[in-house]
Amino acid sequence: LEALGIAVRLGDGATLPPSTELVVTAPGWQPDKPLFLAAAEAGVPVWGDVELAWRLRGDNGRKAAPWLAVTGTNGKTTTVRMLASILEAAGLRTAAVGNIGVSLLDAVLGESEYDVLAVELSSYQLHWAPSLRAHSAAVLNLAPDHLDWHGSMEAYAADKGRVYEGNTVACVYNVADPATEDLVREADVEEGCRAIGFTLGAPGPSQLGVVDGILVDRAFVANRQKQAQELAEVSDVTPPAPHNIANALAAAALARAFGVEPAAVRDGLRAFRPDAHRIEHVADIGEVAYVDDSKATNTHATEASLAAYDSIVWIAGGLAKGATFDELVIGAAKRLRGVVLMGADRALIHEALTRHAPEVPVVDLDRTDTGAMSEAVARAAELARPGDTVLLAPACASMDMFTNYNKRGEAFADAVRARADESA
Template sequence: MAGHQVTPLSGLSGLSGLSDPAAWSGKHITVAGLGVSGVSAARALAGLGARVTVVDGGDGEALRERAAALGAEGVTVRLGDATTLPEGTELVVTSPGWRPDSPLFAAAAEAGVDVVGDVEIAWRLRGENAAPWLAVTGTNGKTTTVQMLASILTAAGLHTAAVGNIGTPIIDVVLSQDAPGAEPYDVLAVELSSYQLHWAPSVRAHSGAVLNLAPDHLDWHGSMPAYAADKGRVFEGNQVACVYNVADPRTEHLVREADVEEGCRAIGFTLGAPAVSELGVVDGLLVDRAFVPDRQKNAQELAEVADIKPAAPHNIANALAAAALARAFGVQPAAVREGLRAFRPDAHRIAHVADIDGVAYVDDSKATNTHAAEASLAAYESIVWIAGGLAKGATFDDLVTRSAKRLRGVVLMGADRALIGEALARHAPDVPVVDLDRTDTGAMAEAVREAARLAGPGDTVLMAPACASMDMFVNYNKRGEAFAEAVHALAAGRDKDA
């Protein structure tokens, strides 16, 4: 962890001098993608007087409606062609998911045009007294941690918002501060994906956290080292704290590689007793040995494990990371406790749906990769596991090996279910497996019925698919809703039979 002053990058020719909102007037900007962040960037830049063209390879009804709305605001939209760089483009602003090897970006490179993301634009457009950013990234747990952090900051009496990859485009929040009568933010809790960090080279947070690292999106990044390097950008230029996961040495390595401001500290979090400069757990309490006087001898109680809902191991880790960032910002212990008590996770994140005949049914549809599924499986002792979907290039041997002792049965569905089935055959051959040879949305009801047949009192039927949902459902939310509906239908049927 280098200890020297880092200043924002100035080598991006397309952004030179564009920290002043007035400097965007008349600039030719191409926005790649007509999704949430693309629409946000297009509107914001058009509002600053830029000449904006949005390009998207799709041409469906929803895209045409968005295009018409933007057209009414003076934005040019080009659908069906995402490969050709519009003539006169001076800067490309990409939506996060666009791959670095996209033909549009190759054309931009050939023309000497820079490519950045909306997060970079938001950073450049912050006002002189802009709110500092507390930034969170990691393979899993980002959204929950950012929401916990925002809850803690709110409990401390600070005006804050959870923004970024969490769903509220950060550029909208930054520019909203210029609205008449707007209440300035004291601090922002910012979720940043690896995609967003890749396209945001100048961001310098007050403090940042990397929660964990596991193979994910490698088709986009090209390799695990490249993926990790993009995650590590969250630490660049940190002022007060770089928060890492003691249980994942790769996150600490990213801290050591980062260039930070003088005096910035490495702060670990652990589910065990904390060492000096760490937060951890002792006798059911979350404790701080990082932001206390005489931390060699003292520790500060922050909250009880029972204050965290649900108190699954990975969720406790999320709470510790959120607490570390809040403490780095000067938040007092009482606000940490109050914020964690007030927090409730979003739907489809290890959410308890119902108890039927002594069996708990839990929806963790958000577990879209093996790392998230392993954390979910670790939260229960005896499980009937519903899994499968789009594997995104993942392998399942490690997941099955580490979780086999907890499995009472498995129900598989989805396009890549065979990959999980093969791993189960190799590493858990005695576990009963039901293979549903279907990828229609109605398969969920059958999966729940089969899981109920395998489960007994004291078991948990856990839908933690370890795969993406798009082979069967629009998104993981719809998949979770289908699971909950199937569980409630099962309960209603049992009530009629009673």
Template sequence: MPSEFSGKHVTVAGLGVSGVPAAKVLHGLGAHVTVVNDGADERARTQAAELEALGVTVRLGDGAASDSGSAAGLPEGTELIVTAPGWKPTKPLFTAAEQAGVPVWGDVELAWRLRGHGGRKAAPWLAVTGTNGKTTTVQMLASILAAAGLRTAAVGNIGVSLLDAVTGDTEYDVLAVELSSYQLHWAPSLRAHSAVVLNLAADHLDWHGSMEAYAADKGRVYEGNQVACVYNVADRATEDLVRAADVEEGCRAVGFTLGTPGPSQLGVVEGLLVDRAFVEDRHKSAQELAEVSDVNPPAPHNIANALAAAALARAYGVPAAAVRDGLRAFTPDAHRIAHVADVDGVAYVDDSKATNTHAAEASLAAYEPIVWIAGGLAKGATFDELVAGAAKRLRGAVLIGADRALIREALARHAPEVPVVDLDRTDTGAMPQAVREARRLAEPGDTVLLAPACASMDMFTNYNKRGDAFAEAVRELGA
């Protein structure tokens, strides 16, 4: 049976983890597909060869991906563009598309529109976005849903691609979907069963252009929600996004808090995660979901992630016991407040994933006293607020990376009594030296915390490699 894409001329912007599946799916649906990609490195050439073998046209480094900025820059006959999420809205290709009246979708939009294609079950989406904590929350949510006996997967900006999830052979009951601000920008039709914005802090502003635009794209996740818009009580901006959203009649605002929950909230009472939102009488009663100790690790921001995941699961009708069982079964990914070892009474914790100040703030709030290893590429961030908030927790600091001076200056202003070791090097060998210096500063009972508050690419391929280097250096201490 012909699809709506049969014979349609579709341009896919970008190769990579989203572009290649999009091109394959569209080609399989009978579309005439042209892929354009700025880069022409070995990986791109390999992916191009794979697609060309199927009959897909691929242009590397020129054509519509060029900076021509005119409608003529569109591949001839283009009726639709499906873009990789990382392509900025200011790209000349999209200017040309707007001038020509050609719609632009992201891979998430394409996946949303293909739900139920070919008679498959159109599984509802439980969507998660926010500046930090998305991946952990989605994985917790998938674990909870699985504990309830549901066929599910963690998809989107993580794990299984959304296109594979909606077009593959597996029929899911419900999907736990991680969505970035980039993906939401290009997904105008998305209407989730329920969704959460975990938190909002300045990030990716070079892509979005302003904090207002960034927040607006995050807020798209609430549009058309059916059952629950989940927000962070401690982050008023997330509640404001709920208030601004156009949702289905009967959809509720549900908050999560690390304090005692009010009606229509989930929170913490005497070491228990409790639900006062999805109970028969939320004004007078509460449902115990799990113990704080069931959350791994039980750091404050991770408990918040667990509450957000629980809220989405409960919105879908998951029983309380499945929340507990799912949280107990959950194992966090590496480099997320991961305890590496105890050496001479000092705990060493790897939170290399804390690549911005918001994430580092949450990590620093979880321990005391701390010898802090920080630094890298600041990406335009400032550190005064972060340092001022953490100053009383700091035993010392060891600074690495290209922009360490920015953190050093903030420490001098807001924590002048804290001893600072400034390692004047940006090679990977700096990490073992940083760990040794941290050991020298630490006392029994302290935590040496790698929470860089910066990106890693000045010294390492990615934050995973940075965390691996830290863990290896710690293991050498205990050898």
């Protein structure tokens, strides 16, 4: 930076440099930092990377591509990638950008031309993006997360709700999560912008949903009071777990809001494959399925993962990040064949199991080394019966034992494959 003639100041940014006219921050910086407080007192605006990209779009002399934006506590990346797959199937030039893949600044200023962008946005990014106005946007769900950054659930939800501000065509919400619909009601949108719900049940007017294994649209049809348009089959979605079907419906709603035809929705969903460590089937050993959902780093994601299977040996634990596990255990108790716990905060999950599922066998591994995963898989295999699923869905962050959730998932998959080789 200094070689480019840029003044560099190292430290915590406690003071605002003289003559500052604008602060552009990385999204992870918390809003209560002294630099931001000083900027507010001086009347200096603070932007994030998303705000900067929004204001610079079109500066390369080309028409600015509209944004289809997705946020929510869980499922953002999968939904955005599904959306990009659908848009590509429709023959549109697009990319999955933002909190995923290509950075927004590269997307709006680079050489590639796009017809539309599928944009994943975190609550951090939305907090620092006051002028963002998407074509259409979705909030997939809301559950407590990142409260150390936002300060409260109310502030977290309010930052998520910013994604709806100024929408021009559709605000997509989750019928099963009323808090997302509340955010639509509170948003200041363009005249004519519609509220579009998605549900795993039969859809009402202005909703997308599921009927007899078919994803259907009662929102973007000529007579939504009496008509429904078939979009795809549940079997077209991989994997067809309930929360993944919800992701597919949200992606389909945004695509349909942009005018995409039903056949492209089907083709795009058929072509989509999830990223690694998201309900990823690793192997079947002795009629027991082994599934890696290491990306389930909070209780909300783990709840959805556990709901996808009927009889489970659950591998869980790690860094709880202030979470509690009572509601998670209560909801999953009837599905649990057994539980294997490891990691720094495993005792919190163990205590919840003792209170709400005392009959479920629990193996408590007093280890936080990376080699614990092999033992966890071995102990889970001892608990499992034919027809069961051994599910890594930790409900916790990974950094007590692993570099990230990817490394944790890889350790699980390696242990499972080693076991499969032994039994071959």
